[in-house]
Amino acid sequence: MEAGDANSRQIDGKDRATQSLLNKLIRSNVVNNTNQVEVLQRDPNSPLYSVKTFEELRLKPQLLKGVYEMGFNRPSKIQENALPMMLAEPPQNLIAQSQSGTGKTAAFVLAMLSHVDPSLKWPQCLCISPTYELALQTGKVIEQMGKFYPEVKLAYAVRGHKMERGIKIKEQIVIGTPGTVLDWCIKLKLIDPKKIKVFVLDEADVMIATQGHQDQSIRIQRMLPKGCQMLLFSATFEDSVWKFAERVVPDPNIIKLKREEETLDTIKQYYVLCNSKEDKFNALCNIYGAITIAQAMIFCHTRKTANWLAGQLSKEGHQVALLSGEMAVEQRAAVIERFRDGKEKVLITTNVLFIPFSSVCKFCIDVEQVSVVINFDLPLDKDGNPDNETYLHRIGRTGRFGKRGLAVNMVDSQRSMEILKTYERHFSKKLQGWTHMISMKLKKSPTEVMKSEMHSTLFS
Incomplete structure (x- = not known):
């Protein structure tokens, strides 16, 4: 060798x-x-x-x-x-x-x-x-x-x-x-x-x-x-x-x-159009009050982005948990346990939660009460191509055990929209743009629209 x-x-x-x-x-x-x-x-x-x-x-x-x-x-x-x-x-x-x-x-x-x-x-x-x-x-x-x-x-x-x-x-x-x-x-x-x-x-x-x-x-x-x-x-x-x-x-x-058929039927998927990382952050701030009605996970592509996002949200007075690969295993376990126990409502993380073992089984951390997943960055493989399996496992953190769940994807470029279209084709699921929904409901703020949609998705 x-x-x-x-x-x-x-x-x-x-x-x-x-x-x-x-x-x-x-x-x-x-x-x-x-x-x-x-x-x-x-x-x-x-x-x-x-x-x-x-x-x-x-x-x-x-x-x-x-x-x-x-x-x-x-x-x-x-x-x-x-x-x-x-x-x-x-x-x-x-x-x-x-x-x-x-x-x-x-x-x-x-x-x-x-x-x-x-x-x-x-x-x-x-x-x-x-x-x-x-x-x-x-x-x-x-x-x-x-x-x-x-x-x-x-x-x-x-x-x-x-x-x-x-x-x-x-x-x-x-x-x-x-x-x-x-x-x-x-x-x-x-x-x-x-x-x-x-x-x-x-x-x-x-x-x-x-x-x-x-x-x-x-x-x-x-x-x-x-x-x-x-x-x-x-x-x-x-x-x-x-x-x-x-x-x-x-x-x-x-x-x-026996392999459990992984289904997206109980998960509503949306995307939000943005122009930059800062624009994605502003969109996230608009919906932050809505996502904390349940526990949420926010996925970033890199440790640097996750650290930046956690810092920016903290500056805005939001309480979040951060999980990244440089932490010792005991620190990571403590963060996940606090999140699992509901002491923090929002967990920002990279793909440190996932290790791709095989197509049959993917090792991942399960926190059963997660209802909302936000892809701040869409998942890519090591070559920068769409990673269908990681997308499935990310949004699969919600909608567990037959419960309803919600997945929101931040799209900030033509390339990321192409990636999103790849996921749509692969899973035969058409995603709805939340920007369009908001423009159709001008009498409500983005947060109000989001909150209303989350309530109808998760609690109806």
């Missing part, structure tokens, strides 16, 4: 890991996901079991108590089918597509805690995460769910956790990153891989995008006993993920999310 390719892959892995961590940090509950799941069993003749309650799983009382303590009232869609497979005897291997917020971490944590024998003082379950921060987040779930099961102990095989060679660890569950786990198994001999009963590979798409992690994970898997249960989770099922999964998970059951 050439140096440029390696650097690109490393950056891609870092971006994906950051995006995954952001989703974990802002998710306090399982998302009300409308995706259906498709189950492909390794034995087609075996009956397909699913559960609607945690009681049906016959969990240990201390684990059931931990589940309810975490706020889970009933299994999520992915848990309904995955948990019976993961808890089955004899153990069943599983490859599952599951995005953040679907309850997959709780599912495999519950499986690990259920399979552990607390009387045996050595590692029995091993979970691999692509980064230190993601490993800590999974560890928190283990600690929370195992709150009433103190006999089971957890060890972190991550950077900074210094261990002496040859001292066998007694914790039953180990969560760590591939490089450190490999060192613990081979160099330091802290773990006997032949005693591992459950092996979890989390965030597989992030794992294989990070240089070296794929090979390290395969080396770990090859040291495990033949009967070890293999569980692999990934947000996407790209070809590279499939090839990786096939190498580490023999004879698996497969759970896939």
Whole structure:
């Protein structure tokens, strides 16, 4: 691999890991996901079991108590089918597509805690995460769910956790990153891989995008006993993920999310004609009072424009939140959480919210109560061409779960109008110009027209 390719892959892995961590940090509950799941069993003749309650799983009382303590009232869609497979005897291997917020971490944590024998003082379950921060987040779930099961102990095989060679660890569950786990198994001999009963590979798409992690994970898997249960989770099922999964998970059951048909039927789309960036700002100020009747997101093409726009709106006395790529992940999570909690009504952002993984699945931050999206700049790809997929995902932040939504596009040149026409053709949707609407209603100000239209769109 050439140096440029390696650097690109490393950056891609870092971006994906950051995006995954952001989703974990802002998710306090399982998302009300409308995706259906498709189950492909390794034995087609075996009956397909699913559960609607945690009681049906016959969990240990201390684990059931931990589940309810975490706020889970009933299994999520992915848990309904995955948990019976993961808890089955004899153990069943599983490859599952599951995005953040679907309850997959709780599912495999519950499986690990259920399979552990607390009387045996050595590692029995091993979970691999692509980064230190993601490993800590999974560890928190283990600690929370195992709150009433103190006999089971957890060890972190991550950077900074210094261990002496040859001292066998007694914790039953180990969560760590591939490089450190490999060192613990081979160099330091802290773990006997032949005693591992459950092996979890989390965030597989992030794992294989990070240089070296794929090979390290395969080396770990090859040291495990033949009967070890293999569980692999990934947000996407790209070809590279499939090839990786096939190498580490023999004879698996497969759970896939059926792709939810993304529709624009519940989203009204408009454009506003402007002459310049400053003109777009003035138009935005005219409608600002209207967009704050609900939560809104404003998308800019560059970090510089986003910073400028946030500064200008602040000077006008408007309270906005700003999200951009130079922020630390904790800062970004805090901004999104404040916005999600309604402490700020308007979020200005770049495409930092999106990482294009594949045409099948796009990783993005979901804030369910967004009703208005404004494209201050129309989305373009890296070559400056219309980006249909990003346009869909931007305006798709509104109109979620069957609700009505509103998308407003700022058009400031002939080129941007051509781009908008491209979106119209691609999605077979004719956009209405708000300038024309306003000129037809001269007795009302632009803000009044906007506010009236938003009320009729969102609340009628």
